Amino acid sequence: MLSKVAERLYWIARHLERVENTARLVSVYDSLLFDLPGEFDISWYNLVTLNSAEKLFESRYKNHDERNVVKFLLADDTNPSSMLSALKMVRENVRTTRDVLPQESWEMVNELSIYATKNIQQGINRSARHEFLTNIIKGCQQINGLLTGTMCRDASWQFLRLGRNLERADMTTRLLDAGAAAQLEGEVETDMHISQVVWGNVLRSSSAELSYRRTMRSAVHEKDVAEFLLEDPDFPRSFRFCIDSMINGIKNLPNNAAAKKALHTMLEVEFELDSDKRLGFEFREYLNQQQVNLGNLHQVFNQTWFAMLKRGTE
Amino acid sequence: MSIDWNQYDPNNFFDELIGENGEARVSAERLVEHLASLDEGELEARRQMAEATIHEMGVSFTVYTEEGNIDRAWPFDIIPRTISKQQWEKTAAGLKQRLKALNMFIGDLYDKQQIIKDGIIPEHIIRDSKNFRPECIGMKPAHGVWAHICGTDLVRDSDGEFYVLEDNLRVPSGVAYMLENRSITKRVLPELFEKEGIMPIGDYPSRLFDTLVSISPRRIKRPEIVVMTPGIFNSAYFEHAYLAQQMGTELVEGSDLVVGDDDCVYMRTIAGLERVDVIYRRIDDMFLDPEVFEKESVLGVPGLMRAWRAGNVALANAPGAGVADDKVVYAYVPDIIRYYLKEEPLIKNVKTYLCDDPEHRQYVIDHIAELVVKPANESGGYGMLIGPHSTKKEQAHFIKLIKADPRNYVAQPTLALSTSPTLVGKGVVEPRHLDLRPFILQGKNSYVTTGGLTRVAMKKGSLVVNSSQGGGSKDTWIVNGGIADAI
Structure with missing residues (x-):
């Protein structure tokens, strides 16, 4: 398989995951607003912080209000991580890998792009936002379903898998980090009610609410949530599950030694969740370390399989 | 209201579907009858279905404009153009003959240049050709084939005969659109594929693959x-x-x-x-x-x-193959066929005036308002003058160009390009001019597509069919037998 094709497949999966995650996040915040009594000031701007996009946001907008944040996250083409930008990248990459993907994938991606571009205003205005975002999430799942149901589990599939799981693992650490940050802010008042809202929100953002209840059999509690999202071996968005998936994914790829090592390193870094201390700075430090590890992992993938370095005849 | 075929008038042009007596041609009988059975709303629904299909399939081409590159949806007319199998077989044989001779010609040019020594072709034509590559002299590609994939443009004149307009031996395109046009038409007019003897075209990719395998070093x-x-x-x-x-x-x-x-x-x-x-x-x-x-x-x-x-490594087409798709060389193709194959050409050339020849040049200058003038080495319909549709100023400009660089210009009579019924509005069908680009493969064996890509000038009266300049396309049906076998 061509290095370039492998790279494009990897990015298709990453960007597609990003489209779905973004739609999901905005959707969760949207419904959260209806649940909270007025005195809670949940800020839409958290979503910008979550994506480490403060600098870019500040250069474009003055007000941190809902409209600007949602516009920035969904529609802004100067934001390379916005939903439309990511979708555009999916489309461009599918367009240039049509020869290795199922024929219908191009049609589906095309349909989804057309739908998203045409109806983007519905996402920005509050009234039809829910329906719009639901359709986007459905579209992503339709594409993933097609790929899962029809693709050979050859190298092409494995690169899609690597991209999807790396992006997912990254998002999970970000959501947990956002939870910990909100918790720290809230601790000033040590209001347990905030903790419930904050961590419930983290679960919902990862579509983990029901699985969490069934697995952990407990009410929403910060450490249980962190444990579930970090370590559950069966939940497909848990950090552990994503790393395991990537370990399986590289099994049959050529020259996989460096990637294997990088992945196992990440499993070895553990965070002690049993202590009595609440999740605080140390937890954030741990998450930060795993995000750096994910960045390094991407570099390893890049150097092993994608880099267009001029190699002599081997 | 459905299509009123009595209102349909191709004037004095040869029409692909409707004969001189106003009746459908044998190869188009079922098609015309079927179209007449659809009312205006039904026709419009089919047209919209085709449009949506193209959109979803993402069939597009890129147009270069000053604002950047735009991906445009492929312009498509739902009414197919038909050709009888009998006539097509004759044409296909002529296309194979032509490519075989052209490949022998290219091989000769990069070898002994016998055809020049024998005085069939003047030496300067090669010497001045932009596409002759001295780097290729002495090469002997597999099976003696230089141009493995050729797209030859055919037109029908008012006499109903096919003429070769040009051969594209460099990187001819369009075959994917030919294949996609068929998939669209199958979705849009499925009823006809059940009964009509429409020859399939889908084997092109595997034939191309076989051709490429056959030249592997x-x-x-x-x-x-x-x-x-x-x-x-x-x-x-x-x-x-x-x-x-x-x-x-x-x-x-x-x-x-x-x-x-x-x-x-x-x-x-x-x-x-x-x-x-x-x-x-x-x-x-x-x-x-x-x-x-x-x-x-x-x-x-x-x-x-x-x-x-x-x-x-094998390259398809081989570098230097373009020397034979020069529009000046084109004028000599009938002689090239006779010289290498000792056969008469099965498909005719369009009469071509070479501006390099003083007598021809004078004729072109005197008759510029009636002729089509083309640069020898452009493709895509760029840099052309269509005499009858041009202004005095444009004509004067071309006379200047010709005088400055006569080797680079050829002229041909303006052909009365054939027409075919084309949907131009809700339930409105009018004749539009078209051409046909079949694709010919040559490796160890040769192959011709069943039909080809029909390109149609969507503007009334226009003769320019290039997609980069507002042309559209149609599905092309090679029909086995007429109504007698079909029902």
């Missing part, structure tokens, strides 16, 4: 075949990707390939470098290899010509 079971594209910004990128997918081969860009110290071509894969045997290249000669041609080209592969000359 390594005689191994699974030679590595790749399609090489200049990239996503090329107007035919859709087709490059389509063909690679249909053949199950890699689609590569220049940056994916590297020539090793052993003068072999390798592609960069996730497992390291892998040897490549055959490159179906869709980039022009001049961009193939910066070591030999355009130094600044980033599209090509340094050392590619070295690898080709060493016989370690």
Whole structure:
């Protein structure tokens, strides 16, 4: 398989995951607003912080209000991580890998792009936002379903898998980090009610609410949530599950030694969740370390399989 | 209200579907009857279905404009054009004959140049040709074939006969659109495919694959075949990707390939470098290899010509094959066929005036208002003058161009291009001019597509069918038997 094709497949999966995650996040915040009594000031701007996009946001907008944040996250083409930008990248990459993907994938991606571009205003205005975002999430799942149901589990599939799981693992650490940050802010008042809202929100953002209840059999509690999202071996968005998936994914790829090592390193870094201390700075430090590890992992993938370095005849 | 065929008047042009007596031609009887059974709303619904299909399938081509490159949906007319199988077989034989002779001609030019020594073709025509590549002298590609894939443009004049308008031996495009037009039509007019003897066209990708395998330098079971594209910004990128997918081969860009110290071509894969045997290249000669041609080209592969000359990789089409699709050489093709094959050409050429010849030049200047003037080496319908549709000022400008560089211009009578019924509004059908581009393959064996890509000038009265200039296309049906066999 061509290095370039492998790279494009990897990015298709990453960007597609990003489209779905973004739609999901905005959707969760949207419904959260209806649940909270007025005195809670949940800020839409958290979503910008979550994506480490403060600098870019500040250069474009003055007000941190809902409209600007949602516009920035969904529609802004100067934001390379916005939903439309990511979708555009999916489309461009599918367009240039049509020869290795199922024929219908191009049609589906095309349909989804057309739908998203045409109806983007519905996402920005509050009234039809829910329906719009639901359709986007459905579209992503339709594409993933097609790929899962029809693709050979050859190298092409494995690169899609690597991209999807790396992006997912990254998002999970970000959501947990956002939870910990909100918790720290809230601790000033040590209001347990905030903790419930904050961590419930983290679960919902990862579509983990029901699985969490069934697995952990407990009410929403910060450490249980962190444990579930970090370590559950069966939940497909848990950090552990994503790393395991990537370990399986590289099994049959050529020259996989460096990637294997990088992945196992990440499993070895553990965070002690049993202590009595609440999740605080140390937890954030741990998450930060795993995000750096994910960045390094991407570099390893890049150097092993994608880099267009001029190699002599081997 | 359905189509009123009594209102349909192709004037004095030959019409593909409707005969001189106003009745449908034998190959089009079922089609015309079926169309007449659809009312205005039904026709419009079918047209919209085609449009939506094209949109969803993402069939597009890129147009270069000042504002940048725009991806346009492929313009398509739902009413197919039909040709009887009998007539097509004759034409296909003529196309194979033509390509065979052209390949012998190219081989001769890069070898002994016997045809020049024998005085059939003047020497200066080769010497001045922009597409003659001295780098290719002495090469002997497999099976003596230089042009493996050829797209030949055919037109029908008012006498109903096919004429060759030009041969495209460099990187002809359009075959993917031919195949997609058929898939669209199957969705839009499914009823007709049940009963009508419409010949299938879908075997082109596997025939192309076989042709490419047959020229592999390594005689191994699974030679590595790749399609090489200049990239996503090329107007035919859709087709490059389509063909690679249909053949199950890699689609590569220049940056994916590297020539090793052993003068072999390798592609960069996730497992390291892998040897490549055959490159179906869709980039022009001049961009193939910066070591030999355009130094600044980033599209090509340094050392590619070295690898080709060493016989370690096959290029389709071979570099230098374009020398025979010069519009001046075109004028000599009938003589070329007679010279190499000792046969009479089965398909005629259009009368061509070479501005290089003083007598011809004078004729062209005197009759410029009636002629079509073309530069010898342009494609895509650019830089052309259509005499009857031109202003005095444009004519004067072309006379100046011709005088400055006579070798670079040829002229032909303005043909009365045939027409075919085309949907131009809700339930409104009018005649529009069209041509036909069949694709001919030659490797170990030869093959001609069943029909080809029909391009249609969507503007009333226009003769320009190029998609880059507002042309559209239609499905092309080679119909076996008429109504008698069909029902």
